[in-house]
Amino acid sequence: MPAAPLDATTLARAPKVLLHDHLDGGLRPQTVLELADEVGYGALPADEPEALGRWFREAAYSGSLERYLLTFAHTVGVMQRPEAVQRVARECALDLAADGVVYAEVRMAPELLTAMPLQAAVEAMLDGYAQGSREAAAAGRPIVVGALLCAMRQADRWVEVAEQVVAFRDAGVVGFDLAGPEDGFPPDRIPDALALLDRAGAHRTIHAGEAAGIESIRAALDGAGAERLGHGVRIADEVPLDGPLGPVARRVLEERVPLEVAPSSNVQTGAYPSLAAHPVGRLHRGGFTVTLNTDNRLMSGVSLTSEFADVVATHGWSWNDVQTVTERALTGAFLDDGERTRLLHDVVRPGYAALRE
Structure with missing residues (x-):
């Protein structure tokens, strides 16, 4: 039999791995409306799901940073209760499973949930992911969801967040992240937090190489011990169309540092x-450990399926490319080797074999 056509329909069936997805960037519009109604949050710009979803997408693509940040003010604004966090996390797991994601790491900065202690926020996320995963499995869509806890670069709660990463490492938290503005807030600014993670052997991925360039990536690797780069796409600044790689790009290539690329x-x-101008295709062809990610599904109006479909169409990827990127994401995931092996041999490879035969 010929391989299944490489389009959105078949990609939806393909087993996918997602490493970079923000919980507060992926709410269902209907959920935003219902949570706002429950707490009397009256600042939403629309009162109907389709219109609200369109507003989020248009605001995020407006070119105005102020308007872009306002989108998160709304989602975080309606998540200020443990039961709201739990609901959003449950729906996240269900939505990703419905999109064919078999393993996901979803991140959130618990310090943004200011109406509750960090521990309560983390517990609510983990409860929601677990419940959603159970329901997805019962529906024949098994998914494993791990939580990444973000500390905000511009704030001073890194140690507290690192403590939660260590405290919940056996309960579903898989690692630590730094989010927020890259410029002016170096990733080694609070060394006590990094030392705490080092002592515990805790995993970390660092937002770097998104808004800022090569020096941000170098600082994430050398200053914060990043195992993966959140976005990391500005490594392309040292990957010329012809000529030698720059030193940081050569290091990232040789050390196979996963890049959590989110093109949309x-x-x-x-x-x-x-x-078309995005370097995802060039980096992948060059042998970099490119993974494909959604970042913020609500604001970008994307799913992991749509992200793959768009990159396939724009950059000419084949089934080989899609499977390679998926397996590289699984290799870079923060999970134990037994589970990684199970997912690779029992889920990912059989899933692609069925689509390619």
């Missing part, structure tokens, strides 16, 4: 003018 988000925030 990068276009949305103005890092690149279009998907």
Whole structure:
């Protein structure tokens, strides 16, 4: 039999691995409306799901940073109760499973949930992911969801967040992240937090190489011990169309540092003018450990299936490319080797074999 056509329908059936997805960037519009109604949050710009979803997408693509950040003010604004966090996390797991994601790491900064202690926020997320995963499995869509806890670069709660990463490492938290503005807030600014993670052997991925360039990536690797780069796409600044790689790019290539690339988000925030101009295809062809990610599903109006479909269409990827990127994401995931092996041999490879025969 010939391979299944490489389109959105078949990609939806393909087993996928997602490493970079923000919980507060992926709410269902209907959920935003219902949570706002429950707490009397009256600042939403629309009162109907389709219109609200359209507003989020248009605001995020507006070219105005102020308007872009306001989108998160709304989602975080309606998540200020443990039961709201739990619901959003449950729906996240269900939505990703319905999209064919078999393993996901979803991140959130618990310090943004200011109406509750960090521990309560983390417990609510983990409860929601677990419940959603159970329901997805019962529906024949098994998914494993791990939580990444973000500390905000510009704030001073890194140690507290690192403590939660260590405290919940056996309960579903798989690692630590730094989010927020890269410029002016170096990733080694609070060394006590990094030392705590080092002592515990805790995993970490660091937002770097999104808004800022090569020096941000170098600082994430050397200063914060990043195992993966959140976005990391500006490594392309040292990957010329012809000629030798720059020193940081050569290191990232040789050390196989996973790049959590989110093309639609990068276009949305103005890092690149279009998907055609985005370096995801060039980096992948060059042998970099490219993974494909959603970043913020609500704001970007994307799913992991749509992200793959758009990159396939724009950059000419084949089934080989899709499977390679998926397996590289699984290799870079923060999970134990037994589970990684199970997912690779029992889920990912059989799933692609069925689509390619």
